[in-house]
Amino acid sequence: MRIRKGDTVQVINGKDKGKTGEVLRTLPIQNRVIVQGINLRTRHVKPTQEGESGQIVTEEASLHASNVMVYSTAKKVASRVELVVDKDGTKKRRLKRTGEFID
Numbered sequence: 001m002r003i004r005k006g007d008t009v010q011v012i013n014g015k016d017k018g019k020t021g022e023v024l025r026t027l028p029i030q031n032r033v034i035v036q037g038i039n040l041r042t043r044h045v046k047p048t049q050e051g052e053s054g055q056i057v058t059e060e061a062s063l064h065a066s067n068v069m070v071y072s073t074a075k076k077v078a079s080r081v082e083l084v085v086d087k088d089g090t091k092k093r094r095l096k097r098t099g100e101f102i103d
Contacts, residue, residue, distance in 0.1 A: 002081040009068040010078040020071050032062040072098050
């Protein structure tokens, strides 16, 4: 998976198509990401103590990594990511459409 925590991504498929947000967490084993403000789910939480009222909690659910693309905030365009190996052997991520380095 070439998407990392802290990347800005754009949703390319689903009910939130076109929205952008920051990746809060990656789940590499399931190939999923959690994006801030995207794919919101509501949960009803029962009161745990007597006298306490229940709550409705809204939280982000995970998205499959194939449904998001890394978004360039400078050029305002989504792009695929390629890995570039430098002469000294270090790997860097670069956006294919704009050519800018992410790391």
